[in-house]
Structures are given as C-alpha cells and as structure tokens.
Amino acid sequence: MSVRSAVNGFFFEPVPLGRVAAMRFLAGLYVWIEWWAYMPFIFGHRFVPGELYQPLFIGRILPLPTPDYGLVTGTLVVMLAAATPMMFGYRPKLFGWILFAAYFEWMVIANSYGKVDHASFGFMTLLLVLCLMPSRATWGDREHLSERVGWGFKLVQIAVVCTYFLSAWAKFRYGGWEWANSGVFTWAIIRRGTVFSDWMLDFPGLLHFAQWGMIAFELLSPVVLLVYRWKKVQYAIVAFFYCFHVAVFAALGISFLPHLVAMACFLPLERVDPREIARKTKARFASRGSGPTAREPEPQVETGP
Known part of the structure; x- marks a missing residue:
C-alpha cells in the first residue's frame, strides 16, 4: 500500500x-x-x-462588539432558532451556518472574561463540519456511504484528540514537568471534591500516580486515530474516554459535555433509527395488549340413540 493510498484511506474513510x-x-x-x-x-x-470584557485574540482581530444585554440575548435567540430546524434535518446547511456563526460569537462571549475553557473545541469543529455535510442525510441510512462525510468526521476526531494532547502540552508549558508531582489534584479535591474523591486526600501517593496517569492518557490519545481499521479496538478506546469523563465528573463535578457530544462521531450512530425503534416498540406493546386469544369451543354433534 502506497503512502498516498494510506493517507486517503485515513482521511477519506467512507462513512454512512x-x-x-x-x-x-x-x-x-x-x-x-x-x-x-x-x-x-x-x-x-x-x-x-x-x-x-477582555476579548480573545479572534475577538480583537475581527473585531467583535462588546457584549451587552441586547447582543447576548439576541445571540442566544438566533442560536436556538437555528438549532431547532437543523437538528431535525430541515435545510440543515442554511441553518447550520447560522448556528455556527451564532455559537462562535457565543463562545467568544463565554471566554472573554478571564477564563478560557477547552471543552468546546471539538464541538465547534463539529458545528463547522456539519455545515458541509450532505443535506439528504436521514436517520438509519447505512447504505449510502460518503468519503466527504468521512473526511469531515475525521477532522472532528482529530479536534477531539487535540483537546487531550494539547492539554498535556499546556501542563508542561505552564507548570513544567513538576506539574505531575504537584498538589494540583489535592487542591482540586479540597475545592470541589465529592464523596467519591474525598477519601483520596489520605493517599497523596495515589494522587501523584493519578496525575502521571492523566498525562500518559493525554499523550497517548492519538492512538485512537491510528486504529481506525480495527473498529472494535477503536470503540473500546472511545468507551474508555467516556468512562474517564464519568469518573472525573463523579470525583470533581467537572463535565466535558460538548466534548463528549463531538466524540460521538467515532461511534456507529447510523445504526440508530428512531422510526424503526418506535415501530418495534409499538408492535411489542400491541402484542402484549392483545394477549392470547381464547380458543373457541368445538361444536358438539348430537348423535342418535
């Protein structure tokens, strides 16, 4: 297999x-x-x-207006109004672009007051990619494959992995290698721990081990992209990613919900068809409601003496 064909197979893997x-x-x-x-x-x-208001770099370049009551409220209204028809497949490209523009401004507003989150990077990429997808996409369609869809979702997958990998790079950039041996997990549990994590304060060695484990997990996250030919292995890695975030939420109450939505593009969601599920559910309840029919008595034939 040539390098070119391998690259094309990676970036343009057909997706239903x-x-x-x-x-x-x-x-x-x-x-x-x-x-x-x-x-x-x-x-x-x-x-x-x-x-x-301290706008992000992109907010200074464009430039974007300073948020006020009208701008924030209007952005929200446009965002919700565009999301509704797009999610049900009505002119998804038109409303997808409107949603992307509104959500872009929404994220600038969210991250221009001293705190910048990285959980929405993959989701922003997803919204942009969905604007480029075929309009005729329908639930449960596993027959029609598209290399363009595969290319778009591969970009989202790369953005998801970059969220992990660049997070490790940021730790080294601002905290150095000593980050892994610091008390950052101890501080996090003291600040926002739960019943599932408070007990760990009595085991500082375990917390240091967890910090090194997180760095290893983030640095090794690109592996999920390299095993795209072995779907069961890839699904197992993605399941581990989801379990990791469930554990973080249980321990610290920190949720990466937009990141988890974007990560769903790894999964074979084309197997889900709400209409088929509704039909089977209706048929199951109908069969239970009817119950077994009573057997009609056989007619008795009178015989002579």
Missing part, C-alpha cells in the same frame, strides 16, 4: 449518511441544553459591565 443525521440531532440538542443547564453563566454576561 445516517451518522450525519444523528450528529445533527445531538449537536442541536446540546445547544438547547447548554445555555440553561450546562453553562448558564454565559447568559448572565448580559448584565456584566463592558469594562470587564
């Missing part, structure tokens, strides 16, 4: 169109959840004085 429909729905659903359940503080920025 059904996965596009599923990812559009998950992306739109997350947008509806985020503003009131996951990161409600963003909407609260409509009351923050403009003097506290």
